[in-house]
Amino acid sequence: MMANIQQVAQEAGVSVATVSRVLHGQGSVATKTRIKVEDTIKKLNYQPSMLGRNLRNSESRLLLILIPKISNPFYFDIIKGIENIAISQGYNILLCETDSSPERENIYFDLVRTKMADGIISMDPAVNMEALMELAENHPIVQCSEYAVESDIPYVTIDSEEAAYRAVKHLIKIGNENIAFINSDKRYLYARQRNEGYQRALKEHGLAVKEEYIYHTEHLGFEYGQQAVKSILNLEDRPTAVFAVSDLLAIGALKEIHACGFHVPDDIAVVGFDNIDFSNMTNPALTTIAQPMYKMGTLAVDMLIKKIQGNDVESIILDHELIMRESTSG
Template sequence: MATIRDVAKLARVSPATVSRVLSGKGAVSEATRRRVLDAMAALNYEPNALGRNLRKQETKTVIVLIPDIKNPFFSEIIRGIEDVAIREGYTILLGNTDNDVKREAEYLRILNAKRADGLILTTARVEKDHILALARQKPVVLACEYLLDADVPSVSIDNVSSARKATAHLLSLGHTRIAHLTGPLHVIISRDRLQGYQQALHQHGLSVDPALVQEGDWTLDSGYLLMRKLLALAHPPTAVFAANDEMAIGAIRAVRERGLRVPDDIAIVGFDDIAYAAYVDPPLTTVAQPCYEIGRTAMEMVLHLIRGEPIPQPQRVLEDRLVIRRSCGTPRRRNDKGSGARMPVEGPIHQSKGRGKA
């Protein structure tokens, strides 16, 4: 592979001049410029990123840590991140931590070893203090998550109010025994969603039955298993608010296996609006997060930090949207007014986020 020295020699100039042509900065006469470009073309020269990185002390790389690459919710965030990254000449180093603190720490070490310029954390497992310490030295942005009493830039939705809204929807349909499948409770957004659920019940003058709150781990399997537990109760719930769509889909399966129907016997609400939500039977009512937007914003924030620019809105809260499909059905009992329109509004099938796809 040709180096800058080879190019310089062939063009009969110094490496410094080649570098100037390369970067476009610094004055170079048109004649030399041409000679250098010709030499680069002739040698099929590609600047070695290692040398450049070392000298410039930057890598044009951002680490993105996600807890579970299989969760489609994260895939969409990554797309948002990557689109901005590509546009700005950055690459992303994806770290799938599998919810493993050790693996997460390993990636943070890479950041410290200067192999990346910045970091985007989705749901972090390492201690708050560790993140805080890191954020003081390096560009760090939280996506989907945030730290209480800390000014680490973050972008997310208001999980409390979204969860309240989702639960209120079930309440408005006449349900009073509403269960909640939570995410792992060490994660703040799980606690926020739980809180929103509790708030909604309290606002309706209902108390929270601890037996109806079950902690899951976001997976299809955990939704399935927890729902079986709930169905085995003496007084099973008539509705379930799952903290993400995958658990909701797992729950639907458990309900069906029990010979019951969704939404007639059990109404279900999910969270995230992943692509599958519209495709399961019945299509899932869920809270749509602007995943792509979250990713995009997080990457933009991290770029601001890297460039030392101020971030316009360091704590960004984006809008979510309750997408009503069929998994909750129509009002129960007296609440059913029997008006003409019995069919609930249908959410859209296609969820393209402006990336145009057949």
């Protein structure tokens, strides 16, 4: 029932080349002919098949977006940014959840190997870097938010060290000296960078870095924040503030602090990281570091599309912002 370009050509009494020219508005076509073809297209309700076009053009117009968890609110605005720009440029996105599983990841990598996708925006901190770098030799890839320094795959991100520094400095400024730090696994670059920032702030104010105040979690989920706080509250020298490396951890911390009978921010102040939507919905609302997520997303696609078109691109580091809310203001 669906017409193809041949049928349109036949019905309009022209060649397929002419139909194609009308379709793309390029090459010269006599006005009379163009109108005739356009009418036929409407009459037959013709829609050009992307399958044919894609094969001929050796492109899929699909971009792979790699994220660890689709439910992680951190990515929402980035994705929105990516999607808006992508669509405006005639691309669509394949949102791929790796679950940090190498097999799943490989299935997705295969999509670009088999030309089903034109490029990748990787946002998975746990990505298999060797595989990604090998893929990057033959396919356009950019990194967003998390990146590997050693690779020369371009990235867009923020200065994590500086952001963590500011968060901790804020806690110090409002009177805290014993500041716990809920970090994620050190194998992630951002974790190491934020640790640097945490330590720099303490040292700059003459405060000791206590190993027992630094807690490493396996994942960034809510429960891990609860667990971390459980152990932190048991310390002899109980901290008066907690800086968590993600809002989800911080929200878990909030819940657990409350469950243990303490009050935020009077007993313990809390700062998160990412400014996810929910950070404003908690009780009390969470002080946090905001990254320009939407912007990051748009820049990342811009870069990727440029790469797909064969251009070189430069990495970008964006600004961040400290959002002060109830969890640090008594």
